[in-house]
Amino acid sequence: MPKTPEEAVEYVKQNKIEWIDLQFTDLPGRLQHVTIPASDFTVEGIKEGFGKLDGSSIKGFTTIYESDMVLSPVLETLTSLPWSPSVARVLTKVYWGGGRGRFERDPRYIAETAESTLSAEGYVSYYGPELEFFLFDRVDLDVKTPQQGTGYKITAREAPWNGGGGYVIRYKEGYYPAPPVDQLMDVRLDIIQTLTKHFGFIIEAAHHEVATAGQGEIDFRFSTMVETADKLQTLKYVIRNVASKYGLVATFMPKPMFGDNGTGMHTHFSLWTKNGKNLMYDPNDEYAELSQTGRYVIGGILAHARSLSAIVSPTVNSYRRLIPGFEAPVYVAWSKGNRSAVIRVPSYYKGMEKAKRIEYRAPDPSTNPYLAFAAIAAAAFDGVKKKIDPGNPVDTNIYHLTPEKRKELGINELPRSLDEALDELESDNEFLKPIFNSSILETYIDLKREESRTLQMYPHPMELYYYLDV
Template identity: 90%
Template structure:
């Protein structure tokens, strides 16, 4: 990958690129882009940035009277697109126009700040998100005026209601079935081959997930904070474009189907010092080879879990996933292997320092990864600095505990709605302040309040079924 303006220009010339797609991420987490002629992608323009962005038209960015913004390419991300070889995409950093410096509400800037804060404390963090998603054959959305109502219909070849050729996947029985029951293996392989051959990914696994109707998962090799967030945005981008080639509709919506598992993004996290030591590993710990620092990290995340929810589970739909019975976390607790807890300590191997990490199970794919990974880092640092004790691990199915027993064990619940999570974020955000500036926090909360308020005004189709005759 290019690292200097000269190498970038040479890459464009060598690969006969005609167009450069400048990409960036808005505050909610959606990838945005503007395309320029390759002839304008010169060394001088790369150094000066590309004044091509009207920030007032981007969610969470800026107002109409201060809208001129400049995009600076992240040259290491420059790559020609396999589905459109005359086009090269490049991720960018967002700056204010007029030489006023970095735009403080650029999500990537927050992630860069997080890495800088971690480095100043002597740490490097690593992230390994497990991205789940659905591949539907068709989604028909009927959106009329609010007064006329809304509706949708999902068509999926594997689903019991649309089974193709007799092969179906029953509800909650989609984990690892071999083809031809798994009818989307070839599509997932096309996705991972595109990622490895063209985008430099190292893929660790690709498989069908628990739900019917085309739920899958792709896991790539862990990396540092900003790089992992960049890769996650790239992964979503590639999934969407490869799926489009097959006429499929991908979605990263946390809960598109009733009665089956939702879509999560379990995120593995570890913290290392400058000497290359895993700060979370202690071979003398009998429970999970977890160090005291590792326990403080867990303590910090658990202590702030309810406010973190507003960032890592950031949509109204997220809270339809976070319910008992579908392998999604509901309770604020930790354990070694217990998937009903919001944090577990994977223990596949013994005596392996590089493998020691935690798995934070609350995030879902609707999150902005730059913000999510930064918030996790902030909570972990707060746990270390304040030596927050996570309490005892809970090695039982928390779903089966009585409310009285959960209270006795001090097990709290995650928020049950986006509004509740935003309430928590408004009252518990000091731990984020070293990384998140007040401007981005205020704007983010305002955006999400408006999103929640708007959705609450629409009657849900199932409400007609339940309440039409009241």
């Protein structure tokens, strides 16, 4: 990938690129873009940035009276698009117009700030998100007349309700079935080949996930905070575009259907020194080869788990997923291998320093990865700085414990709604303030409050089923 403006211009010339797609991420986490002629993508243009953005039209950005903004390319992300070879896309940083400096509500800026903050303390953090998603054949929405009712219909070739073309995947039985029962392997292969050949990814695994109706997962090699967030946005972008080529609809919605597992984004996290020592690892620890620093990392994330929910589980729909019985975390606890806890310590191997990390199971793919990874780092760093003890691990199925036993063990619950999570974030955000400026926190909370209020106004279709005769 190009690293200098001169290399970038040469790349465009050699690959006969005609158009440059400038991409950036809005505050809720959606990828946005504007396309410019390749002739404008000069060394001078790259250095100055491209004044092509009306920030007042982007969610969470700015107002109509200060809307001129500049996009500065992140040249390492420049690559031609295999589905449109005359176009190259590049991720960008967002700046205020008029030479006023970096835009403080650019989500990528928050992740950059988090990375710099940790670096100043001598730390490097690594992330490995496990991105789950659904590939549906069709989704029909009826929202034309919401006053008369709303509804949707999902068509999915593997699903029991669509017959499966001879094979079906039963509810909760989608984990690792071989083709032809897994009818979407070829699509996933196309996705990962596109990622490796054109976007520089190292793929570790791709497979069908637990749910029926086309649930999949793609895992790529862990990396540092900003790079991993960039890759996650790229991964979602590629999944959507390759799926569209096959006439499929890719969705990262946390809970698109009733009765089966939702879509998570379990995030692996480790904290290292800048000279390459894994601070999470202690070969003398008998429980999980986890160091005291690793325990403090867990302590920080557990201490702030309820407020973190507003960032890592950021939609009303996220809380349809966070319910018992569907492999989604509900309880604030940690363990070595217990998937009913919000944090587990993977222990596939023994004696491997590079493999020691934690898996934080609360995030889902609707999160903004730049904000999510920065918030996880802030909570972990707070735990290390304050030496927050996480308590004892819980090595039992927490779903099966009585409320009395959970209380005895000091096991708290995650929020059950977005509003509850936002309440927690408003009361517990001091740990974020070295990284998250007040402007982005206030704007983010306002946006999410409005989202929650809007959805509360719409009766759910199942409410008619349950309450029509009251």
